[in-house]
Amino acid sequence: MKKISLLGATGSIGTQTLDVIKSHPDKFTLEAISIGRNIDLGLKQINEYKPKLVSVQFKEDYDKLLKEIPKNTKLFYGNEGLEEVAANNDADILVNAVLGSVGLKPTLSAIQAGKTIAIANKETLVTAGHLVTAEANKFNVNLLPVDSEHSAIFQCLQGERLQEVDKLILTASGGSFRHLERSQLANVTVQDALNHPNWSMGAKITIDSATMMNKGLEVIEAYWLFGMPYEKIEVLLHQESIIHSMVEFIDGSVIAQLGTPDMRVPIQYALTYPNRLDLVGKKRLSLWEVGKLHFSKPSFDRYRCLGFAFEAGKSGGTVPTVLNAANEEAVSLFLNGTISFLEIEEAIEKALNWHQKISSPTLEEIQHIDKEVRTFVKKVMVK
Ligand code: NDP
Numbered sequence: 001m002k003k004i005s006l007l008g009a010t011g012s013i014g015t016q017t018l019d020v021i022k023s024h025p026d027k028f029t030l031e032a033i034s035i036g037r038n039i040d041l042g043l044k045q046i047n048e049y050k051p052k053l054v055s056v057q058f059k060e061d062y063d064k065l066l067k068e069i070p071k072n073t074k075l076f077y078g079n080e081g082l083e084e085v086a087a088n089n090d091a092d093i094l095v096n097a098v099l100g101s102v103g104l105k106p107t108l109s110a111i112q113a114g115k116t117i118a119i120a121n122k123e124t125l126v127t128a129g130h131l132v133t134a135e136a137n138k139f140n141v142n143l144l145p146v147d148s149e150h151s152a153i154f155q156c157l158q159g160e161r162l163q164e165v166d167k168l169i170l171t172a173s174g175g176s177f178r179h180l181e182r183s184q185l186a187n188v189t190v191q192d193a194l195n196h197p198n199w200s201m202g203a204k205i206t207i208d209s210a211t212m213m214n215k216g217l218e219v220i221e222a223y224w225l226f227g228m229p230y231e232k233i234e235v236l237l238h239q240e241s242i243i244h245s246m247v248e249f250i251d252g253s254v255i256a257q258l259g260t261p262d263m264r265v266p267i268q269y270a271l272t273y274p275n276r277l278d279l280v281g282k283k284r285l286s287l288w289e290v291g292k293l294h295f296s297k298p299s300f301d302r303y304r305c306l307g308f309a310f311e312a313g314k315s316g317g318t319v320p321t322v323l324n325a326a327n328e329e330a331v332s333l334f335l336n337g338t339i340s341f342l343e344i345e346e347a348i349e350k351a352l353n354w355h356q357k358i359s360s361p362t363l364e365e366i367q368h369i370d371k372e373v374r375t376f377v378k379k380v381m382v383k
């Protein structure tokens with residue numbers, strides 16, 4: 001029986017993680033969950049899964065929930081609550097499915113407590129990959145990918161030697177606006193952007209897919225998870241999202257992982273690794289139904305965020321921290337209607353130009369820069 005704690009239980013990855021847990025009651029138990037603001041769904045989850053420990057984002061929701069949850073459930077809130085869910089309980093494995101760099105500190109605490117980390121929260125690896133990977137090495141803790149591309153690469157690498165890898169090939173659907181020219185992007189709406197062709201995901205990552213910042217963040221995520229230099233990481237447009245990613249070896253052999261788009265596959269693989277389990281309700285891949293698979297090279301002029309991410313990754317230090325914080329802030333301004341779609345990349349470019357890089361930042365420096373960049377983006381973008 002594996003004991004699981006889950007940050008971000010009410011989100012897209014969070015609810016799908018709970019589906020996996022529920023379909024194998026003999027394999028998994030849920031120790032602890034964190035909820036953001038969706039208290040109604042959170043309460044349903046508490047009643048159904050009966051975690052021993054729960055955390056909510058805000059004090060007022062803590063006060064409300066305290067009257068409604070079972071007496072023996074421990075309740076926390078805020079950053080301290082995230083830490084409790086991540087580190088201070090009996091779980092063997094933490095699924096980090098919270099959104100954004102707020103996931104960094106609890107991830108480090110979970111590693112220090114010796115927990116295996118199943119990481120969906122890519123912003124944590126982008127903002128401070130050097131701290132997370134160093135801590136995982138120090139405490140001999142596994143960082144298992146949940147992101148579908150990284151799970152694909154991880155699966156392709158089983159039994160292989162990293163030094164025999166020639167390149168990692170991350171596939172990208174191209175997001176909601178893949179059929180549009182750059183000139184057609186000026187007046188696109190939030191609603192249009194939220195309409196992803198292949199995957200159903202949370203709002204922020206759906207916008208990141210439309211700008212291709214998602215793939216940019218994933219390039220940096222791959223750098224940290226697999227220790228591959230940026231020159232050996234490539235992005236390939238593949239509109240069907242059937243090949244989830246590939247690895248090319250030095251002899252020219254390419255291994256790919258395929259499947260219908262369903263995040264429960266990589267979530268479950270991270271929970272059962274190195275074993276596999278059946279997946280209830282999984283639509284199997286019928287390649288004869290798919291018929292054709294398409295591939296093309298992405299242009300950094302069309303998808304400027306992808307270029308920013310490669311540059312930021314290569315530059316290192318605090319530059320990826322700035323890239324991530326500026327993107328988080330800009331996407332949230334786009335989602336609430338304050339800035340336009342193309343202003344997302346403008347905000348990121350401005351923040352990157354403004355920042356003075358620190359080469360090996362500490363946790364405190366990263367947290368400080370993360371805050372400072374968000375303030376900067378609001379200041380220059382909100383008229
Ligand atoms: P969602 O927006 O659907 O869910 C985010 C979760 O985090 C919710 O439980 C939300 O709570 C909680 N949350 C958000 N902000 C805070 C905060 N400041 N403090 C505490 N809790 C917070 O996101 P996704 O599930 O789509 O994505 C989660 C992570 O997984 C992201 O890093 C994303 O890049 C990554 N990922 C997602 C994929 C997907 O298919 N969705 C695929 C691959 C990676 P509430 O809703 O209650 O407010």
Ligand code: MG
Pocket residue numbers: 147148149218
């Ligand atoms: Mg992905």
